[in-house]
Amino acid sequence: MSLTGRHLFIALVASCCLALVFADLSSSGPDPWLTLNRIGQGILMPYFSDPMLLLNAAGLTLAFAFCGVAFGAICGLLLAPFYRIRWVRSFCIAIRALHEIFWALMLMNITGLSPLTGVLAIGLPYAGIFAKVFSEYLDETDARAEAALPFVTSGLVRLLWVRLPACVPQIATYSLYRLECGLRSSAVLGFIGLPTLGFHLESYFKQALYPEAAAVFFVFLALILPLRHWVRWPLVPIFIATSIWGLIHLPFPPMGQGAALRFLQDLAPAPMRTGADWGPWLGKVLIGQAIPGSIATLSLSQIALTGAALLAALSFPAIVPRVVGRIGAAIGHGVLVLLRSTPEYMLAFILLQIFGPSMLPAILALALHNGAIIAHLLGRQSASLPVRLDAPTGLTFWGWEVFPRLTGTFWALCLYRWEIILRETAIMGLLGIGTLGFYVQMNLQQLRVDRALILLLGTIALTAIIDALSRHLRRRMQNAHSLRIEGSRGPTGNNAKTEKPDHCR
Secondary structure: OOOOHHHHHHHHHHHHHHHHHHOOOOOOOOOHHHHHHHHHHHHHOOOOOOHHHHHHHHHHHHHHHHHHHHHHHHHHHHHHHHOOOHHHHHHHHHHHHOOHHHHHHHHHHHHOOOHHHHHHHHHHHHHHHHHHHHHHHHHOOOHHHHHOOOOOOOHHHHHHHHHHHHOHHHHHHHHHHHHHHHHHHHHHHHHHOOOOHHHHHHHHHHOOOHHHHHHHHHHHHHHHOOHHHHOOHHHHHHHHHHHHHHHHOOOOOOOOOOHHHHHHHHOOOHHHHHOOOHHHHHHHHHHHHHHHHHHHHHHHHHHHHHHHHHHHHHHHHHHOHHHHHHHHHHHHHHHHHHHHHOOHHHHHHHHHHHHOOOHHHHHHHHHHHHHHHHHHHHHHHHHOOOOOOOOOOHHHHHHHHHHHHOHHHHHHHHHHHHHHHHHHHHHHHHHOOOOHHHHHHHHHHOOOHHHHHHHHHHHHHHHHHHHHHHHHHHHHHHHHHHHHHHHHHOOOOOOOOOOOOHHHO
16 A cells, blocks of 8 residues: 555554653643743843853853864765665764754763863764765665776775765865754753753753853854854864964863773662672663653653654745745744754753643644744755745645645655654753653662663664664655656657646646
8 A cells, every 4th residue: 555645644643642641742831821921021132241252152162162063074974985885874873863952962971061071072973974864865866977986996086086075065065064963063052051051042942041041041042043154164174273362262161080990880670790680680771761762752752753644734825925925934934943942852952931831832833833834845846945936825826736745845845854753852851840850860870771772772762763764754655646647648658648747836
């Protein structure tokens, strides 16, 4: 049976209904409207109490982002030509499956709150991401240029002089996008103690200093929103060199001698080190933590995915001028840019102050952020669709002209974001929600590194399963789309009816 959007819709709704059984959506905040009103007043009247402090935090946020992304890009570029090798691909999948915060929590046991912790926390998972993307760019280069070389030309020469130069524009464009992601990651690392903007945002919110918190948030937006305008490639080496210089001179508390050795020893399961019985240890880790954490992670991610899909389907017309007009499209574009530029973790932390500790803030944050990303991509693609002269306007144009033609793209984007939502869901436990991240942080605080490692391996396994299932569903949808196109053309011959694919009409 071919896979269609209807089947995916039914599966998504069914999984969401099942997840709601295990979800805690209660709002336990003291007075959500009062808190929301105070936050709103802070946004309207931000207070820059210490401009030099914010300027220093903004500089460090940029420094961690530039150094981490540069490290990841270089390592990813070195790994990309070998990505087809199974162990290289498995290694890249493993390192990118863990969120930057998880990497930071693990690395702090070795390097402490040092600049190296922040750079590696961003660079390691990004290396796996860069390796996958860069390998796809290398594989998609035009084979005709390489075929023109002599047969005896070595593979290294073909790579350096033909394949790599051919995909430099794509590499540059993607690296700029990844720098934007790195800036979000750098800010979020402040929530675990690194001196970036997130550190001060958390501090002000916990003190209910909402005008000061709004000032920090606006500084972050001032960095990330115009990023593509002020980052120029000739200046990137200067940015990286300045960032390295700034991080080298950043003071940090020392970890002491033997920290790395102790950490490596603690990675071994406790029964292996002490000779104790394996039964109670496995029961506490698997039954007491891994299983409930995995159920909460999957439940939260499925509800968030459903919310993101619903938001994207309903909101992407807000940036289509033929639906809402030019002024409305400009306003809609601004709202979507704001939502997709704000990190999910930061948005969830803000919503947590309003609704209290439950899954609701995390669900809303994940749905708003990812829904805005999908809506933005759909809106951009709808602008390139050829439209007939007598096409309708308004909601009729959206419901009967645009969305039916973008259904395949819509579901492909939702399936692609599925893995990313699950990855982000796991770290929401650091906000007190019972996902896998909650138990990882608890064990690390109790110096039970062996238990945290098992839970992190469970996170990697869940991410790998979702990634494989997502790729399988996307392939089935592509095959079904190809079959529909072939079927619409009819039998070959003079009377055959030909029809272009939807995206070519």
